[in-house]
Structures are given as C-alpha cells and as structure tokens.
Amino acid sequence: MAKKPAKRKKLRILEGSAAIAEIIKTVSPAVVSAYPITPQTHIVEKLAKFKVDGGADYEYVRAESEFAAASIILGAAAAGQRVYSATSSQGLLLMTEVLFNIAGLRLPAVITCANRAISAPINIWNDHADVMAIRDAGWLQFFATDQQEAVDQHLLAYKVAEKLSLPAMVNVDGYILTHALGPVMLPEKKLVKQYLPDYRPAAGTYLDPDRPLTRGAFFGPASYMETRARLHDDLVSAQKIIEKEYRLLRQTLKTPSPVAGFDDGLVAYYGPKNPETILIGLGSMVGTMRETARRRPHIGVLAIKVYRPFPGETIGKIIRRADNVAVLEKAISLGEGGPLYGDLKAALGKNSLNLKNYIVGLGGRDVTEEIIAAIIDDAGRQNEILKFYGQI
C-alpha cells in the first residue's frame, strides 16, 4: 500500500516571543518561573496566559525578582524536574549568582535571554552585553539568527542539557526577534515528544525525601578544582553531542533549515568556497549579513550559533580560506575589545592575523546593509584593528 504523503505543516507568521512561548508549552516543563522585563515580557506573559486559559500543565511560579525566579527553577531542577525561565539585561545580571550555581550543580535548566543592552545610561534595546557578562558561568550558549531557529534551538537546548546535565541559554535578539514577526513552523507535539522525551533523571540523582542526598556540598581546596575541570571538559565535549542532536532534530522535525550551506548546529556558513572576506557574527544581524553577501559573490557569512562551548576548531577550518575576516559584535569588553574577537584570536593563534573587529549596533542601533557593505570595504584595508561602526 502506498504511504500517505506526510501532511505539510503550514508556516505561520508569528512574533518571536509567541513562537518561543508556543514551543515551551509543547515541551511542557514542570515549572516555569520568571519576572517580567522588557523585551522578554511577551514570552512569560503568554506562558502565564496559557496556564490561566487551561492549556498548559506546568506550574507557573510568580517571583519577586529575577534572583528569585532563577532560584525557584534551580530548586525545581534539583528535585528532578524540567524547568524554564526567561529574562533580559538587568534581569540576567541579577540572576548571575544563581546562574553560576545552576551550572556548578549540573542542573539542566533552560533559560531564554532576550538580549538587551546594560545600564547606565538606561537603554532597553538590543545588544549582547548581557549574555557576555555571564559567558563564563558554565552554560551552553545558543544564539538564534531568526525566529525559526529560536524555536529549534529551544528543543536542542533541552535535549543536550538533559543529556549532559548542563544548563543551556538560548539567546534571541530583543525586539529584532522577540517582537518582530517572522515565518515559523511549529513542530507537532508528537514529533517534539519523539525528539525530546519526558525528562526522567535516574533515581538517586535528584532531591527526594525518600532517598536523601546532598547536591553541591562544601568542596575544599582538595576537591573544588576537579569539579571545575570536569565542568569545562563536559562543556567542550558537548560540541559532538550538539552536532549529533542537531542532525537528529533536522531529520525528526523537518522544520525549514535557516541557511543554504554548511550548518552543523554549532556554526552555519553561507557563501563561496574561497571567499575574499568572511563576516562573522552572532544572532539576528547574520540575516542582514547574508542579505548583503547575496549580491556579492566573493563574500562569505559565518554565523556562530553556539558560543559556549566555543567551536574554535570548526571556525578555524572555515575561515582559513578567506583573505580578510571581519568580526561584527554587538558587545564590547570595555578596555579590551570585542569578546568574540578575543575568543577567535585565542582559538586560531597565528592563523588569526587577518581578523578585524567591528563593534556595531550597541543599544539597539540598526545594523544596516550599508554599514555591513562599508565594513566589507574596510576589512581589506590596512588600518586599526578595532572600530566602532555606525556612529553618527
């Protein structure tokens, strides 16, 4: 008998926040706890509404601050439950202490960060200063280039986090992805369940009155260092698992691929084999970079989709074919330079001499095609390494 043709799920035009809230509802964590902060608010607002309307089975715990929200999901995760929270900017900074604890306790929490600038001066628009402040906390860091990828990365984040007992953060650009509408295909619940089964940690590995244990007790100088080394090693080796799980995700969910070109879940490359210039970036500006490169056949665009663990080896293989490399960043380590640029320099060693660093789009300033075209021209010239681009 002929197989019935698979029903094609229609693309929907959704706000990024709505798409993320929908997929979290499908993933059905046991506990959701969050504190509203712009531009993340729409996500948790929708999750709260699903709960009130009776369409969701998670417990929605209202918190008095982001510190409390992070602590609530820490506790629930330690009790062996799947958890979710979302935050932004100042909220992420207020969570910082708890974020380090979640990683140190090896809890597979998943948080969405709607990336936003950091005060002062107060600014509610998009850049990557917030996540860069906690990049060393021991979390897996995903960066979504569009709304569809944000949906897919949440599933990938849960899968990898629960497999490796590591927390994961999915970064989506505030407003540009959270508030803008885009084409999204939401995978069916059946397929999501197939890819991401219910979370059932082994008995005796979570807090349970029937099986008392201590998690993350006092570790003195004789044992603390080993826990950090283990956490680092596990994060580094997570790259292989992410690649594998990303392949499986593509096969299972059949959501549209974000880019025609090389894409292993860690990085995505679009462009010619031997480009004159490669543009590297994180998050939504990669879309504009690809659009700019579409009319310039000698330009390649490399999106870094997983920033921690840092896929330095894969990046090295791709960019060594280019004459010039422009690293575009929406963040700056003040007094040093772009954090991604620093990581690339360290990972590539003597192969990184052609790298130049462009700080763009801070505090929500548009990163336009004109700016990117000017950067392409500049990347080939002999002049200073670090520049702020797009100043008026």
Next chain:
Amino acid sequence: MPRNSRHENNKKLNLTAPGSSLKNRTGTWRTARPKTDYRACLACGLCAKICPEGCIIMAAAKSRTGKTPAKARPVTDYAYCKGCGLCAAECPAKAIKMVKDY
C-alpha cells in the same frame, strides 16, 4: 547503570550521601580553643545550647559512688569546634576560657 559509571555520574553531579559533612573536620580552622573548668561549671547547659556548630554535648559523668544520678557536664568535640568563643562569652559562671591553640 553499572556500579562504576553510577559512581562516576554521582561524582560529576557532585552528589554526596547524607552525613558527608562529618568528613569535613573543621577543628583545624581554630586558632583558640575553649577550655572548661569543671570545678566552676554550673552544668546549666547554656554553652551546649548556643554552640553554633553543635560541638558541645552535655554528657553524664560517672558519680564517685558509681550511682546515678550524676551531674551532666559539657564536653566539647575539638574535631569540629572552630573556636568561635561564643561558649566562653556566654558562660554565666565564667567557667570557659579561650586559650591559644597554635
């Protein structure tokens, strides 16, 4: 899960069985040790109640005749006493003195 890999997994997750804090003998942190003069001690038990580490227990001493009831007296566990000096500060009979422990 086989025994060895379970052990490895617990290590990775920093899991420990109950009672592990007993392995951490905090007595080495001490720079001053409380010394109790049992002739002055009233056996009121205040030191045992206020010790933040729970290091003082009121233990029944044998009476000379071997008959009970014997007067209980505070016994400090120096393996864990951090030498904070709260017992000495609060003793109503001034029976506890802090002496140098290094």
